Amino acid sequence: MEPILQVSGLTKTFHANGKPDFTAVDQVSFLLYPGETVGIVGESGCGKSTLAKLLCRLLDVTEGTIRLCGQDITKARDRELFGAYRNIQMVFQDPLTSFDPRRTLGDGIGESLRNAGVSKTERERRVVELLEQCGLSETFAGRYPHEVSGGQCQRAAIARALAIKPKLLLCDEATSALDVTVQQQIMELLKELREKEKLSYLFICHNLALVQSFCDRVLVMHEGKIVEEGTTDQVIFYPQSDYTKILLDSIL
């Protein structure tokens, strides 16, 4: 089976003026197969968000290659990149700031359809459908981000990500800003979508319990490098690297 995502030797170096160069992501390689859910864990600042932004090309790659559904998107621009966004979408950590404060949630959810040239009436129909799929009533289409709760906003963000039926969903700490019960509900939604939509996930999270219940495989990141990789149970119960042991000890 061909992997959806094929990352090899991915490196990102930030050149800040005045400061020494900083390599936030260092020679990261991994594969992600259709239907698979891969978790990425690691302490704060180890480069998880940077990796996520690289994968959907919100940042330029310093070195290495990213292949998405067999297509090399490492240097993709404009049209090519928009094509890639039909396959990969992202859910952000802070739901409220991931929506334009001056536009309604419905606008945000329908934006990718609008850019794809879908007509207004068709778009409205789809937005309602997507909202319902994510457990929100259609009245939410007309609401502004500051008029809804964090959990509702994150549901809307998931609806937006699903609008153009991607194959791979990147969740960058998608539940970290939410309280425990809402977190649970969002996880239920993600699990449900995995069944129904045959989605693959790259799930960035520092809550190991969530990772254990949700992911097939885990990558452990430390200072920009992947220090351990394996099935969830393997990594959690039989950690190989020293860093993973320390990470597990600090949490359990």
Added chain:
Amino acid sequence: MSEGITVRRQKRKSSHTKWKLCFFLTLVILLMVIALFSEQLAPYDPYEQNLMEAMQPPSTKHIMGTDQHGRDMFSRVLVGGRTSIFATLALVAVIALFGTVVGTLCGYYGGRLDSLVMRISDVCLAFPGLVFAMAVAALLGGGISNAVLALAVISWPKYSRVARSQTLALKTAPFISAARLSGCGSNQIILRHILPNILGPILVTAMLDIGTMMMELAGLSFLGLGAKPPVAEWGNMMSSGRSMLQMYPWVVLSPGIGIFISVALFNLLGDTVRDYLDPRNSRSR
């Protein structure tokens, strides 16, 4: 309990701001309507000379007196207001538009263009504005449109600064990333997501700028670099009356009152618009 109280207070505060906004907006619109129809409203022809009635003090016949040519000051202030106010509005509109476009593009794309434009605007901001405008106006020759042009050349950087810093702050916001993932190109991101979000601060800057610009324009005219006599304009009216200030103060005071009232009104409106757009107000709105 206490929450209910704060909510109520906030609501009252925001409705208070709204009321103030309506009030000042009405006054400003009234001012503009008066300026627009000044020729019809003026009791006398502002350009008709009548030397028999020169230098009359304010009376029931001429409520602001007359000038050295016997022209009715009140009519002249009304008609002069049209030149002053609409020239100022045109000036502010031009620099706000140009500055915003330049600033947004600089903030969004960065790079060489950005450094170049920012150096130019540094120069403009560091240089005493009126002196530079005088030089430009002198170079272009007199006339109100040249005065507007001269002030525009040195005043747009204020807006490009505001637009640029706002754009820089927004550019890294998650909702911009989300828009990009939704397939928006740079044009759509700027037009749909950045401009609408920076319009508030730009609008406030513009509203507060109207007063200043009106003064500067009047200043240029006062120095003989703006509207040329006999065209009635507040700055050159004050200028032509200045030698008579001690004997016939109304000749200078009347256009002064015009400037004072309109600058004050536009500034008050600007303050109110700022309060109204303040994010702390927007939630309860």
